[in-house]
Amino acid sequence: MKRLYWMNPELFETKVEVKAIADCKVTTDPVIFHPDEGGQPADIGSIDQANVTNVEIIKSQIVHTLDKPLVNGKYIARLNKQHRLYTASQHTAQHIISGIAEKRFGLGTTGVHIGLDRCTVDFDKKIDWQTVQIIEQQSMEVVTLNISVETVFNEKDVRIRSNSKEIESDTIRVVKIGDYDKSACCGAHLKSTGQIGIIRIFDIESKKQGVRIFFLAGTKALEHSQTETSILRELRKSAGCSSSELNTIFEKALSNSxxxxxxxxxxxxxxxxxxxxxxxxxxxxxxxxxxxxxxxPRQLVTKLAGMMAEIFDGAGIVVSNTNIAISSKYINANDLFRKIQNAVEGKGGGSPKAANGKLSRTVTTDELIEILK
Ligand SMILES: [Zn+2]
Structure with a gap:
């Protein structure tokens, strides 16, 4: 099974031999659709008049799911170019981030996820935000250098990062980005790093022994940065200060509140x-x-009912909007609640000493007296 995107990542359309293996499921020779594998989502597109809705590896075969059946034969297969360029950009950026993190900080990559709105890389050790920013800066240097993303086969001492399922067990495909990264990978990449345009790392969170970083590449990274810049701009406007003063002002407001x-x-x-x-x-x-x-306030309803039960040495019923609380020293509070609930409806309950809940509507004092009689 020849995967054309390994050697020719810019082939978006070609004639393929289609073999139907089940209803709306086909294999192709050669393969131009990348399956859902190694954290990179499947390509989408079409084969002849049928849309390709998913591509996955089933029993060592790359299986395409179509929205209508195709009989065996030769057809034109077409990738959704925008979708492929998006996933390939994020995936290539991930190679750069993982490569620099490993070379510079000795971080092993333990997980990768390329999502349609956010992408993550998991590292095996803890790092701080400052380190993340250095990785981000150095990743951008690799983008600027416009280095070729090469494919080589069966190299020795190569790192296997992704938990990809083996298809050709005798072939190990290795992806090389200059001196920055060299790892076994089955995915689809860009031809050179310059095509990524921009790599941004937006956040970091703790994950077991290590960390997870959130990144985006290309246009998606720009869009995300623009959204965050707009939010910052709005905050500056409403606080009437500069970006660097925002934190102090926010903390002050929080403390005042x-x-x-x-x-x-x-x-x-x-x-x-x-x-x-x-x-x-x-x-x-x-x-x-x-x-x-x-x-x-809702949180005082029960307290007030308790206070009234003490003051009158009996029971207290408090209704605030539709919230109700009953406290009682002698007669059963829960029975009183049921009586009111039968008349007005609502949810809740309690014990002989205290009951509370929410009524279907608010009531007046006179109405409550009438109900209790
Ligand atoms: Zn890869």
Whole structure:
């Protein structure tokens, strides 16, 4: 099975011999579609009038899935050029990143993912952001040098990075980018590094013993950078400062907001006893029940109900919008909740001491008294 993209990555269209192996599944000779392999997604395109929707390796064969069946014969196979150039750009950039990371920092590549919106490389050791930036800068130097991406076969001492499935076990295809990288790989690449245009590394995160870096190449890298620049620009505008001042201003705003939240919390704590005391009191089974329908923060509803049960030495029912909390010392809080739920509907429940939930609608104090009678 001859994979033309190994030696001729710029062949986007050619005549192939098609063999149907199942309904809408064919093999071709030669092969110009790259299968989903080694972290690089499958090529898409067409064979004659049929669209190629997936290409995968099944039992050592490169199998093309079509959207309509084809009978055996010779047809023109056409790649979706834009899609191939995208995946090949990201994949070639990954070789450069992995090569530099290994040569310069002794990092082994343990995983690669070429996605349609984001690409990642996993390294076996921890590195910091500064190191990532050096790798990014040196990767860009390799792009500028416009080095040929070569294919050689069966070289000794070659690194096998991708967990690709072997097809021709007697042939090891090796990809070489000058002195920067030399590794066994089955993928589709660009002809030379200059075609990548730009490599950007956007983020790093910890992963087990090592790290995962997020990168993009070519137009996709430019688009992502533009999006981030626009966000930065908007932030500068609304904060009225320069980019370098943003961090300080953001931290200050965050701290102010925490202070304000604390202050609001303190004020509510001061007001809560008065709100509890001003509740309407009803009597059910000779137990005093304080009823308060009031607009308060959700997280204080239960606290207020508890406070009312203590003050009236009975029970407290608090409704804030559709949130409800019941606290009771003697009669069953859950029974009270069910009674209200039967009348108004809603979700929730609890124990004889406390119940809470959400009603289907808000209620008035008079309505609650009527329900409880
Ligand atoms: Zn490769």
């Amino acid at each position: 925490k202070e304000s939240a604390k202050e609001i919390q303190r004020l509510w704590s001061q007001m809560l006893p008065d709100i509890a005391k001003s509740a309407i009191v009803a009597e059910v089974e000779s137990t005093k029940i304080g009823i308060q329908v009031v607009d308060i």
